[in-house]
Amino acid sequence: xxxxxxxxxxxxxxxxxxxxxxxxxxxxxxxxxxxxxxxxxxxxxxxx
Amino acid sequence: xxxxxxxxxxxxxxxxxxxxxxxxxxxxxxxxxxxxxxxxxxxxxxxxxxxxxxxxxxxxxxxxxxxxxxxxxxxxxxxxxxxxxxxxxxxxxxxxxxxxxxxxxxxxxxxxxxxxxxxxxxxxxxxxxxxxxxxxxxxxxxxxxxxxxxxxxxxxxxxxxxxxxxxxxxxxxxxxxxxxxxxxxxxxxxxxxxxxxxxxxxxxxxxxxxxxxxxxxxxxxxxxxxxxxxxxxxxxxxxxxxxxxxxxxxxxxxxxxxxxxxxxxxxxxxxxxxxxxxxxxxxxxxxxxxxxxxxxxxxxxxxxxxxxxxxxxxxxxxxxxxxxxxxxxxxxxxxxxxxxxxxxxxxxxxxxxxxxxxxxxxxxx
Numbered sequence: 001x002x003x004x005x006x007x008x009x010x011x012x013x014x015x016x017x018x019x020x021x022x023x024x025x026x027x028x029x030x031x032x033x034x035x036x037x038x039x040x041x042x043x044x045x046x047x048x
Numbered sequence: 049x050x051x052x053x054x055x056x057x058x059x060x061x062x063x064x065x066x067x068x069x070x071x072x073x074x075x076x077x078x079x080x081x082x083x084x085x086x087x088x089x090x091x092x093x094x095x096x097x098x099x100x101x102x103x104x105x106x107x108x109x110x111x112x113x114x115x116x117x118x119x120x121x122x123x124x125x126x127x128x129x130x131x132x133x134x135x136x137x138x139x140x141x142x143x144x145x146x147x148x149x150x151x152x153x154x155x156x157x158x159x160x161x162x163x164x165x166x167x168x169x170x171x172x173x174x175x176x177x178x179x180x181x182x183x184x185x186x187x188x189x190x191x192x193x194x195x196x197x198x199x200x201x202x203x204x205x206x207x208x209x210x211x212x213x214x215x216x217x218x219x220x221x222x223x224x225x226x227x228x229x230x231x232x233x234x235x236x237x238x239x240x241x242x243x244x245x246x247x248x249x250x251x252x253x254x255x256x257x258x259x260x261x262x263x264x265x266x267x268x269x270x271x272x273x274x275x276x277x278x279x280x281x282x283x284x285x286x287x288x289x290x291x292x293x294x295x296x297x298x299x300x301x302x303x304x305x306x307x308x309x310x311x312x313x314x315x316x317x318x319x320x321x322x323x324x325x326x327x328x329x330x331x332x333x334x335x336x337x338x339x340x341x342x343x344x345x346x347x348x349x350x351x352x353x354x355x356x357x358x359x360x361x362x363x364x365x366x367x368x369x370x371x372x373x374x375x376x377x378x379x380x381x382x383x384x385x386x387x388x389x390x391x392x393x394x395x396x397x398x399x400x401x402x403x404x405x406x407x408x409x410x411x412x413x
């Protein structure tokens with residue numbers, strides 16, 4: 001197994017180093033999906 | 049006077065800074081106004097998602113960006129703006145991204161879902177400095193905020209109903225900015241220090257195969273002191289909107305906060321359960337999945353020290369202030385059960401500290 005951070009660009013790594021609360025989104029999604037059983041995205045992006 | 053006393057107690061007991069109060073109020077107002085402007089604009093993208101219970105759902109996705117110039121304009125013209133208070137935390141021209149995902153009402157009503165607000169704060173290390181403004185004096189450009197609301201149509205139609213949850217997330221993110229500011233001013237250090245390495249690990253090393261590993265990473269994130277420090281004022285913002293006659297009522301209200309969920313999650317973390325999850329075959333799918341999960345987790349643990357050392361080295365190269373990484377012992381690294389036991393102890397200790405700190409809020413509410 002490779003170091004998962006090894007191939008990140010400087011910008012990608014910098015974003016990880018300076019951004020807080022990335023995992024909070026997973027926590028919120030988990031709560032939401034658990035309650036709604038909204039388990040698989042169908043498609044995205046159709047505009048109004 | 050009572051408010052002042054509360055603030056002083058809060059500062060002393062919890063390290064919740066009075067200096068962020070003004071920004072919390074002003075930025076909350078700004079985000080709520082932006083949400084209302086988004087609603088009135090009617091300008092959204094439609095996102096289709098499928099639910100077993102609801103079939104295809106249409107979600108309205110709103111998005112906007114408030115430039116640093118505009119946020120500062122909003123701040124300095126807000127009736128709550130006080131230049132002397134601001135000088136204690138002279139944040140200047142911070143960009144905001146405001147997002148809203150709006151769902152059908154029935155989804156929230158039938159599932160007892162509350163609106164949730166995610167947030168993040170980020171900064172540019174190249175601009176991480178105090179500069180002198182000819183009129184304002186010292187200013188500190190701390191970076192960008194993202195506030196992301198998930199709510200029902202009715203909640204979105206009444207933006208004021210989102211105030212508490214928006215405010216609590218805004219104060220959480222401002223606390224992060226304040227942590228960075230104080231560390232820089234007091235110690236001339238850039239960044240959050242060694243906890244950044246664990247935050248990065250929690251943000252970008254999830255497993256495709258093991259839910260137990262991902263739960264471990266979530267607990268790792270929740271156990272960070274920088275996180276707990278931001279979650280205390282966040283909970284305070286929610287609890288202060290409620291009235292309590294006694295400690296039991298306070299605990300009942302506390303049990304409805306995200307902080308309580310965090311504490312329970314840390315308390316319930318179990319090394320034995322993860323090991324059990326990795327080794328027990330419960331259905332046909334597990335016959336294929338579990339060996340991959342075991343290998344994946346073992347490799348992630350084997351690389352633990354190397355990866356954290358790699359992140360630490362990169363941080364030093366990029367100009368962050370960070371102490372050398374202290375390795376976990378080879379004994380702990382070589383045995384997944386010992387590895388998770390090590391972290392179980394850390395998480396349970398942090399859960400206790402988190403609870404003690406949040407329980408102290410009772411005397412201030």
